[in-house]
Amino acid sequence: MKIESRTSGDDRELSIKILRQAVPKMTALDIAVTPVNYAVWYEYCLGTNPLLKLEIDKLLNAGTSFTSSTNDRLFKEFLGEPGDAEKLCSVQSETQSLISGLINKIRQISQGTADFSDVLSSYSDQLQDNPTEATLAELIEGLGSELTQVMQKNKGMAASLSQMDKEVNELRNEMESLQNEVMTDPLTTLFNRRAFDHQMQQVFNGANQGDKSFSMMVVDIDFFKKVNDTYGHQTGDKVIAYVGRLLKKGVRSSDFVARYGGEEFVIILPDTDFNIAMTVAEGVRAIINEKKLSIGAENRQSLGRISVSVGVSSFCTDDSIDDCMARADEALYQAKSSGRNCVKGIEKQAAAVKPKDNRRAEPA
Numbered sequence: 001m002k003i004e005s006r007t008s009g010d011d012r013e014l015s016i017k018i019l020r021q022a023v024p025k026m027t028a029l030d031i032a033v034t035p036v037n038y039a040v041w042y043e044y045c046l047g048t049n050p051l052l053k054l055e056i057d058k059l060l061n062a063g064t065s066f067t068s069s070t071n072d073r074l075f076k077e078f079l080g081e082p083g084d085a086e087k088l089c090s091v092q093s094e095t096q097s098l099i100s101g102l103i104n105k106i107r108q109i110s111q112g113t114a115d116f117s118d119v120l121s122s123y124s125d126q127l128q129d130n131p132t133e134a135t136l137a138e139l140i141e142g143l144g145s146e147l148t149q150v151m152q153k154n155k156g157m158a159a160s161l162s163q164m165d166k167e168v169n170e171l172r173n174e175m176e177s178l179q180n181e182v183m184t185d186p187l188t189t190l191f192n193r194r195a196f197d198h199q200m201q202q203v204f205n206g207a208n209q210g211d212k213s214f215s216m217m218v219v220d221i222d223f224f225k226k227v228n229d230t231y232g233h234q235t236g237d238k239v240i241a242y243v244g245r246l247l248k249k250g251v252r253s254s255d256f257v258a259r260y261g262g263e264e265f266v267i268i269l270p271d272t273d274f275n276i277a278m279t280v281a282e283g284v285r286a287i288i289n290e291k292k293l294s295i296g297a298e299n300r301q302s303l304g305r306i307s308v309s310v311g312v313s314s315f316c317t318d319d320s321i322d323d324c325m326a327r328a329d330e331a332l333y334q335a336k337s338s339g340r341n342c343v344k345g346i347e348k349q350a351a352a353v354k355p356k357d358n359r360r361a362e363p364a
């Protein structure tokens, strides 16, 4: 799935192009054009979700039939949560009527052309039979009226096709905003964990194929439970959103910032080596710890300084995604154990990875 929002005219054309590939493929495989099924096959034809593509190709090779439960599974596994299928229901009737309308129009156009070519061949047959002047005059008049009818038909057709084009566009926007919703963390408006998993896979595939390498950071707010316990959950939420904003500000626009869950964030830094990633991480840590925070419009209450601990790792040849993440996690554990509010990195795979649950231990 492509993460960036697609809004340009080029992308509109791309969506329509994909629609024209996806619908015939679904028809050939006897798959009903419902929003859930369409989302799966749209992504397949788009080709930007390699895991989904791999799975569908595997099923196609095995001759598996794509029942609604197969499509549902693909949707849930690769595109959304069970609840997301329901969210898509609002576009269900639109999708169905739009696509069946499109098919009907195409049928009408080809039917109209076939009718007209039948008329033309009947006229040309009559011309072969040495027609009298009176017959010729009748033929010319008939042909004229046929032409007028075809032109009127085409004019109406062009208008309804352009209306349909508009509807395809609206539907595409609706599907895109749903897709963005599914990829966004509502509290911070950063990408969510699902988007991160997807992006990590993309960057990882690229690095494995010899493209540019990448580094990653895991960022965790220190003693966050205390913030919640002292100032309440709502203030805790504001602190999470605040840290999210600073993280986004502290890295390049091409870096990928996501809220991994709770008070933990992850950042992918494409084309960035370990030493640079360590410097960026230190910068981010410092910005977050720079300001004293306060809450409330009047009688402002000081929250003091917020700090984060950061773990850094970089992609190494023969790494798996888990290896790379485990090193960043282990580095975060080291940062927490060394007193927090610091950055630690593990450059090589030699680290002994401790279980994730242990890393929240209070410092000695």
Ligand SMILES: Nc1nc2c(ncn2[C@@H]2O[C@H](COP(=O)(O)OP(=O)(O)OP(=O)(O)O)[C@@H](O)[C@H]2O)c(=O)[nH]1
Pocket: 220, 221, 222, 223, 224, 225, 226, 228, 232, 233, 234, 235, 236, 237, 240, 261, 262, 263, 336, 340, 359, 360, 361, 362
């Ligand atoms: N306000 C708020 N709190 C959350 C959210 N998600 C998780 N938390 C809380 O974040 C706290 C995390 O606490 P811990 O895992 O003990 O970590 P910590 O207190 O930050 O301690 P260290 O990470 O070890 O420095 C828990 O109290 C969670 O309830 C959220 O979305 N909003």
